[in-house]
Amino acid sequence: MRVILSILVLIVICLGIVSSLHRIPFGNPETKIGKYCINKGREETGAANIVTSVVVNYRGFDTLGEVTILFLAAIGLGSILTSMSKWSQRKTEPASLILKTGCRFLLPLILLFGAYIFIHGHLSPGGGFQGGAIIASAFLLIYLTFHGKGMNETGSKVTESSSGLIFILLGLIGLAVGNHYFLSNFLPKGQLNDLFSAGIIPLIYIAIGLKVGSELAKVIYNLMEKS
C-alpha cells in the first residue's frame, strides 16, 4: 500500500518536473553568468581553469560555506560518537605484511598526488576538494594498516583550524587592501598557465586542500576508532 502510494506521489512529482523541462533544452543552455565567467574569467582572476575561478573567486563565499559544512560534519560526528560512549575495546587483527609494505610504498605517492592536484587546481582539472579527498584516502590506508596508532589528534586539529583561518584571513586582507571587497583577488594575477599565477586562488585552494584532507581523515578516524 505504502509502496503504491509512494510511487503515485513520485509519478506526480515527475510529471510536474517534466512539464517544466521544455524550457531547459539539453545542450543549449541559457547561460548568462556562465558566458561572463568564460569570457572575462581569464583577465579578472588569472586562472586557466574557469571552474576553479568560479569556485574560488566568483563564488568564493559559497566555498567558504562549504568548508564550514565539512568542518561542522567533522565536529558533529565527533560530538555524536564521543558524547556518551567509551572507547570500545575491540580485538583488531594485525594487518598483513602485504598491506603494511604496500602502505609504506604507496603512502608518499598518494600524498604527493593529492598535493599535486590541489596545487595545480587553477591550471588543470582538480583542486582543493579532490586533492583533499585523495589525501584523506591516504589516511584511510594508514588506519587500515596501523589501526590509528600514533594518530596525532592535535596535529589534525591545528591543521584544520589554521587552514580555515587562513581562508578567512585572506578574505579579510582583501577587505582591508586593494579594492576593499571581501575575498577580492588582491595579489598580482601573473601569466596565464603559470604555476605562480591567479593571485590568491592557489593559496586558498591549498588551504582548502589541507582542510578537506584533515577533516575527511578525521571523519574516517572517528568512525573507525570511536564507534
Place this chain on the structure above:
Amino acid sequence: MIIVVSLLIVFMLIAAIAAIFFRDLLNAVIAACMVSLIAAILFYFLHAPDVAMAEASIGAALVAAIFIIAIRRTQRHEE
C-alpha cells in the same frame, strides 16, 4: 557515442534499482557506488572533468569507505 552513453545510463539505473532490492547492505552499498562511478564517467562525457574527479574520489571512494565502516559497526543484513 550516444549508444555508449545510453548503455551507461541503463547500467546506472539498473545498479540503482539493484540497490533497492539487495538484502545484503554491503551489496547495496557497492551498487550505490557503482551509480556514483558511472555518474563520474558521465560527468566526464559532459565536459566536467573537475566534477568527475570529485565524484570519483569523494562520491565513489570515500563514501563507500564510510558506508562500509558503518555497516561493520552495525549489522550487515536488512531484516
Place this chain on the structure above:
Amino acid sequence: MVNPILLIAIPLALAFAIPLFGLISKKIIRYIPVAAFLFNLIISISLIPKVLQQSIVVKISGFQPPFGINLFVGPVGILFSTLIALTGFLVSIYALDYIEKKGSTEKYHILFLILLTGATGVALTGDIFNLFVFFEILCISSYALVAYLGNKAGIESSIKYLIQGSIGSSLLLLGIGLIYGQFGTLNMADIANQINSSSSPALFVPMVLMVTGLGVEAAIFPLNAWLPDAHSSAPSSISAILSGIAIEVGLYAVIRILLTLFNAADFMMFVLFLGLLTLLIGEMSAFKQNNLKRMLAYSSIGQIGLILFAISLKTHFGISAGLFQVVSHTLGKALLFLAAGYMIYKTGSMQISSLNGIGKKMPITSLLFTIGSLSIIGLPPFVGFASKLMVIRASLASGDMLFTILVGIILLGTVIEGTYFFRVVQSIYFKESNESVSRSETPVVGLIPMFIFALLIIFIGIYPDCISKILNAASSEFLNRLDYVRSILG
C-alpha cells in the same frame, strides 16, 4: 562604515579558531560565543540607522551583482540579524552555566556559533545558491546539536530530522537547478527581474519544490513531523535557538522566495490556509501534551502558523504584523525554553505534573516563565499582546469578509493556547509541592539573560512604536520587488 560581511566572517573565524584556543586554555572557549555575538549585536544595531535610510549591497569578491555573490542588507536582513545576535548573545550567556555541567563543551560552542552564523547568512544573502549553502549550515548544525546529549531520544529525533531535512534540501537544490536552467543566473534580484508572475507551470514547479524544501525547516503543516521531537530532546539552550531563530529563518526564506523571487500572488491564498491549518494543529496538539518541552514545541508550530497567516495577507499592515509576531515569538519562546531548562534540570523530569509547586522552590524562574507564557498567550502589557492585536487588526483591515471570519479561528487558537499555558502556570503555583525537590534558585548567570528577555518583552509590549519603524520598512521591502531589484542591479 562597518562592512556587514563581518557579521558572518568574524563568527566563522572565531568558530574555526575555537580548537586552537582549546589547546591554550579550556576555560576561555565558553566566552568566545558571547564575544562573537556581542560584536554582532553592536554592529547590527549600529547599522540600523544607515539601513533604514538606504539598503546596503555588499559585493563579495568585488564582482557586479549578477556575476558574483552579494549580500543584501535591507531592513528585513538587519531586523533578523539583530534578533539573531541578541538571542545568540543572551543564550550563550545562559549556556555559560547550563552547558558547562555536561562535560567537554568545545564542540557545543563551535556548533552553536556556526548555527547562528548560518542563520545570519540566510537572512542576509542575495544569492539563491548561497542561501542553499547557508541553509545547509543551519540544518546540519541543528542535526548535530539535537543529538548533542547522546541519549536515545536525542539520537532518534536527530535521525528523523536529518532524513526529512535532507530530502527538503535536495528538493531545494533541484528547484535551484530548474531556475538556473531557465534563467542562467542565480542572483535573486536578477531572477526576480525576469519573473513577472508565476502562473506558467515552468515557474510553478521550481517554486513548489523550493517552498517545500524550505518549508521543512520552517515547520509548515504537512512538513513539521520532526519538530516536536527535535525541539524537546535538544538541550534547552538549543531548543530556545531552534524555536526562536531556526524556524523563523526558514520562514523568512519561504517568504523571500514567494514574495520577492516569484511574486506569487495567487499562491498566497493557499499559504494562508496552510498557515491557519498549522496554527490549529499546533495548538491542538500542544493542548494534549503532558511533556513541558513538547508542549512548547507544538506551541511554536502554532505561532508559526499565525505568522504565516499574517504575512500571507499580503498587505503592508499584515506583513509588519507578521514580522512583529516573529519578534515577539522569538523573545517569548526563548525565555520560556530557558526557564524551562532549569526547571527541568531541577526536577529531573519533563512532565508538567512534576512541576507542581515549583513556584515556591524557584520563585524567580517561575515568575519569568509566567511572564513568557502570558506574552505568548497575548495578554497585556506584554509584547505578545501588541503583536497579536496587530495581526488581528491587519486581518480586519483587509476588509474581506473571509478574513473577518478567519479572525475567529485565530481567537480560538489563542483560547486553546491560554488553556494549556494556564494549566502549567496553575501547576507551578497552586498545586501541592513535591517535597523531594530542594529550594534553590537558578544561578545568576542563568537568570541574567532571562531577565533581559523579560525586560524586553515588557518594554516592547508597552512601547511597540520603538520597533515600528523598522517593521514598516521591512514590510515595504517585501512588497516592493522593483525597489529590491533596482537597489541590487543598479
Place this chain on the structure above:
Amino acid sequence: MEFLADYIYYIGAFGLIIIGLLIVLVKHNLIKVIIGLSILDTGINLFLISVGYLKNGTAPIFSRTDLEPGNMVDPVPQALVLTAIVIGVAILALALSLAVKLYKHYGTLDLRKIKEQRW
C-alpha cells in the same frame, strides 16, 4: 535517436532522483535510507551538470595552445555541483554516525521498531 540524444541525460538524472526518493520513502532500514539519499544527491548533481552542457562544447579550461573561449560548457553548474557533492558527503557522514549510535541504543536499524517518541 534524436529523442535519445536530447533526453538521455535527463532520463538518467530523473531516474536516479525517483529511485532515490523511492528508497527513502519505502525502505525501513536506516542504512538503506541513507543509500537512497546518496543516490538522490547523485541524480540531482547529474541534472545540474546536464543543464550546463553545450553541444559540441569543450571543458572550461584554457590550455597553453588553445586560448579561445570558443564554445566552452557552462562552468557555473560545475562549481555548484562541486559544492553539492561535498555537502552531500557531510550529511552522509553525519547520518551514518547517527546510525551507528542508534544501533548502539536500540540494537536495530529498522525504523519501524524505533518508536520511543510519538505524536
